[in-house]
Amino acid sequence: MQEQNGVAATQLQLGAQPNLSEKNGTTTRLPYLKPANVLGKLLMDHPYMLLGGFRPGADSETLLTTFWENYKLEQPSHKVYASPSRRLKRTIPIYLHGDGGRTQKKQPLEVLSMEPVLGLNTSQGAEETCRCSVPVAFGSNNLENPIAQKLNSKNNSFLTKFLIFAFPSKKYKRQPNLLISLHEAASKNLAEVCKHGLMAKGERFYAAILGYKADFEYHAKFGSLERSYMHAGRTQQLGVCHECWAGTPDIPFEDPSTRALWTDTVCASFPWKETPPFKHIPFEAWESLPSRAPQFYRRDPFHVFRLGVARNYAASVILLLAHFELFDYGDASESKSVESRLDRAWNNLMLYCESERLHLGTLRSFSKDKLHYGSGFTFPYLGCKGADSVIILKWLLFYTGLVLMSVEESDPMKHTLEVIQQGLRGGLNFTQGIHKHALWLPRSCIKHLKGGLHDFCYAYGFLAHFALRHNLHLFGQVPKIHALARFKVEMFQAMANKSRRWMLNPASTDCSQNEDFIGRVAKISRRISYKNNRHQFERTLLQRYQMKAKMVIKQFKSKHQL
Template identity: 25%
Template sequence: MTILFAAANPHAPAFLEAALIREFGSAMALASCTSQIRTARAVTEEIGEGRARQSGILSWSQIPLDHSERGVHQVISKQGSALDVPVSDMTVQGQTVPWISPKDWFQFILRQGVWHHLAGVRADEMHLAGPLWKTFWSNYQKLYPHFELFSKPGVDYSRTVACYLHGDEGRTLKKSGLMVTSIQSALGYGLSPKRQKLSADGLPTPLVNYAGHTFCSRLVSFVIPKSLYESNNAVFHDAMEVLAKELRELYDHGVVNPYTGERFWVAIIGLKGDLPYLAKAGGLNRTFNTATKRTAKDPAKRKKPSGICHLCLAGTDGFPAEEIATRSPAWIRTQNVKLPWDKTPVLLKHLPHDTNDLASFFQIDLWHTVHLGFGRSYIASTVQLALECVPCSNLEEKWKWLTCHYHTWCRREKKQRHVSKISPTLVSYNDRAGAMGAWHKGALTTNFFKWIPSLIDTLAPDAAGRLVLAKRGVEKLNQMFTMLYGSTSFLTREESFYVADCGLVFLDSYARLARSAYDAGMQLLYPLYPKLHYMHHLLLEIEWSAREHNMAFNVMTCGCQQDEDLVGRVSRLSRRVSIRTVMTRTLSRYLAAALIEWREAGLLR
């Protein structure tokens, strides 16, 4: 079970909780229902039924093992050992889908008196929540004046929360998919509650939503196993429409604080996720995987390219998506020219959006684009270039030398290694599909980005000077991310130009390396993936916003690395229940586990 009875019961003896921690160690939060029942029985024998009844342990010890899951959830419900948020049902395509409605979530937040948490301020600063939201919406209106909220009469911006929807597919039993959909505030505590930034007048400024446990900063609405929507996509889309309709109610009518009578509103400003999820949710017909792979020799038989970007016509005839080393690409004229769908997405039917740029509702995640995208190709290609300069006589020794160098760097910089060795497989050496990079952990990409300059400094220069160019690019990329992560929700003019300049230098380096490698017959290195275009898009928008408005929206607000953590945690919970009841049981376990985190964060009365 996700939560142990000692942690759930504030009256449990301290020695009992300590004993459980000793028994389960770091796996405490992942203990099964049966293990908790057996532990409860052992403790009851030791301390006696009287004390066990007083502390609530007796109820756990009396749960039958052959119905452990059902019994545990009954006891949790009776003892109040989960967040007091109801799980209700929606019916889609004849299927019953359990969910936690947004209205119930926000009513719970108001009952607990933690509405200020959505603005990223502590309880002793709750009076700053209103001014923070007014600042957020004032800045947002300058950048996106056609967002529907700004034409709505009588808006109280100090009590209107900006939120994102997020979705992604995790892994449940037998590696089957589990779609996890959640809601989150656009504001939070930055990267750390201890690193609060102040404006010129000494007041806190709007920060990105990264710090804190993801069970506290993200609100799960529903989980749907892939077996339900794989053969019938309407299950997923209908569930999203139910969610969107309720969010529209919160946008139009809000939710009332039961103690003060004040009304608060919720405005969704976008959907974020990885590119496959955006394509699925939006029904996009221009995405990263609609690029034309081959060109027919006969022009008459050539398939007309449909494009690779939902924001513009890049990848269509006359607008090459590979044009990344310029501030004035041809595709820039094609933004908002043609909608990227054949049928209006259900989310846009109900939720507020930018009426001048409907496709921008589907937000690009720079972290996915780089760290789980072309960043791996950049690293894999650079390591392969470095091989010729490694001071060893044979290839096997070169790989060992690279591994030793990386491990030494990790020890010196106090970084987790994440991999045991640098191998040909890891960097796609001689892989006919190209130097893709065979890892799927963003933290490893971050490590490699910081390690590459140290590696290149250790080696003798290569004859073509490619390693120097590769170092230049990765250093600029590191500087760009350092600025983005260290800034507030809105970049200043100077920060914006710095970010854009660093990012564009990286793209220029990538393009030069791709051309140089191609000319030298190394076509597998530095592949020009569509995701490079998405980064180009974001950088040019930042630069344009800074020029026009002296500020820009921090693209890390739409970053999904914390959401990946949430999806991973929820997916792990789902792997400990019966697949027949995976939706209901996963939500119940999630609410039980979230109780501990909300209590630890001081968010419960």
């Protein structure tokens, strides 16, 4: 491998251009930022970005020691615990993240980045209080207490996420395995950091990879998963979860209970045909059981709920309320068509947003098309942003509350409306609650969030059964319901262990800020021409990213006097 030295001395050097082989025998050479170079540069010049806002010393060592002591209850078989224990105080926990953006002419841009698990603002020690039934204050100057460790979801995403590679996949459509090959090259480099560490100012630091964050589509993109969400909707019963056998014959994925049959099959087998490109990273046993290696692919609560089942639930509730004639106001001249009722529902939502000073993103109206209703055998869902789905759930909670005030006790619709409210409240408690906490959840907060998930899953199942009995095509049973239930089961198992005081917050694998990072990288890429320039596009993109990141870091240091 040949190092590229064409980058300015104030920036990171471009990593080696590995020979990325294809199955058909062709090879290509593509520039990328070697993870070891990125981590080495950060440890030398900006170590606080990897160490929760602290510089190397007693504070950072206490912080890391506390993290690994608590993470051992999450994943005791992680390979990091096979290393000498003295390493843990200088071992940095890291997530990988992959996703696709849009470059010029909406062409796909493949992006891989990495991020520290510990929040950059941990060192500030500012207290924040959650809104659980038993409120808990997070943030502390006592670094031996897990309550001091913050989520890494604040500040500019260029301060918390670090680019490894980005390239337009359509430019290399004759080399379909290029994405996998690049992941493997980055993984081999990361494996060296995990095993042998990096020297920085007289100290040796190590990395430990806790998993790969992405949406289900990107996980499946590697092409080796035999069980994935992409199997849903087929006539055969195929596995929809890479972690368990849910969806296979006699193991229904629709069961969200803590005693579901699939709970006994978690990590019982590997979901891939070929060992994934991350096999070089010390994580779990990649080719022999027992192993929790399938859980390297981390579930993202943002795509599971806000961009997933929340949009299914909201669309179905709106259409059910329209079916109940709850958007009719008694005017003899008003139309009773679905489109007219949806239009009145939209106007009501606009009035709510104005009174609450809320602003919707790209959504501009309700219609059968925008709710994907009435086309073939598909179930409805809203095509909106994650933030929009939360606003719509809040509005539905408010509106159904108003309706319930005027419904008689004997009205059979009353119980259905109460269940709708139960689901709305539970979903909001979960999706907003995880972001109102720090990196570790105490038992009282685990119980509160588990209750929210239970209420949402129960309501979704009840309403799906109600719709089936009344011949309504609503509340489709999608694989993301199973993914949501997996969060609930994990919280139940954490509570069942009486000696366990803390649980890693599901928000640590949330990809909402990663979406911002992808958008920023894609925006840079759209200002670069890649026609007839062999690898010049990728090289220029990496250089411009480094320049932008350097400016953001400089502003952050100036603001915080670092």
